[in-house]
């Protein structure tokens with residue numbers, strides 16, 4: 045079947061795009077490789093999505109998917125590994141050999157936070173381990189937290205947390221930070237911030253399923269140290285899932301370079317959500333991108 049719009053990625057951006065496209069009368073197929081709902085399905089609690097003061101990420105993801113399905117958006121589980129345009133039709137090939145056809149495509153493939161790679165990390169997500177201070181910082185108001193990383197995002201998250209938390213320990217495996225010098229100076233001027241370098245995090249310590257602290261090893265001397273904390277914010281950056289599409293879309297640091305309307309240089313190809321180059325990656329910006337890309341696709345289809 046030839047769909048009006050193929051949506052690659054069933055996270056908040058892709059599901060929003062499906063809702064807008066269906067409400068504009070376009071046929072839609074959402075192709076998702078893992079779980080509909082995307083990253084937010086891993087969030088134990090979401091408290092910054094307007095209109096839904098507090099609910100679990102899984103529930104929010106289910107609500108978005110149900111809304112798209114109620115509008116007759118179609119879905120399939122498939123990892124798209126190749127996309128090309130032939131005779132005005134976009135062809136999406138999946139890893140297991142399926143082929144899907146669309147008059148236009150919205151790439152909403154998202155991004156993944158880089159992990160520490162330590163035992164227990166996955167189990168502690170939402171119980172002390174976080175990758176986003178904007179999302180989870182306020183859950184640790186008045187508590188002792190740690191941040192690890194050496195770039196701007198680590199410095200910014202540590203600064204933001206220092207306004208909320210009783211104490212912030214910033215840990216970096218090198219002595220020099222890559223992030224802006226002025227940010228580091230502001231952090232060092234905060235009374236409730238300690239900067240520890242060069243330290244590697246060697247273990248996550250926990251009790252009753254919650255993070256209680258970190259074991260650190262000095263990168264040069266090998267000296268060991270323990271730090272008590274209720275949360276660790278891992279700021280090692282994100283990996284956008286755009287590698288398979290790099291021939292089609294201009295990438296900057298792996299993120300698709302496209303304006304707010306999601307248009308790319310390819311006719312009928314649009315991008316939306318966390319895979320797009322932008323300054324804030326959150327639910328609200330992902331759903332905004334999904335709406336914009338869907339309306340751009342609708343205008344494209346209507347000439």
Ligand SMILES: Cc1cc2nc3c(=O)[nH]c(=O)nc-3n(C[C@H](O)[C@H](O)[C@H](O)COP(=O)(O)OP(=O)(O)OC[C@H]3O[C@@H](n4cnc5c(N)ncnc54)[C@H](O)[C@@H]3O)c2cc1C
Nearest residue numbers: 053055056057077082083084087124154179317318326327
């Ligand atoms: C633990 C956690 C907690 C968070 N908490 C909050 C919060 O409280 N508030 C907030 O605003 N934001 C939060 N975020 C961030 C928010 O989840 C993201 O900004 C949002 O999900 C981005 O939506 P997206 O649709 O652009 O991308 P994603 O959610 O990453 O969805 C992309 C989807 O595309 C799929 N995909 C990727 N490649 C392919 C392919 N080749 N073929 C088919 N499918 C593919 C993926 O499997 C994924 O389901 C959190 C993120 C995490 C990880």
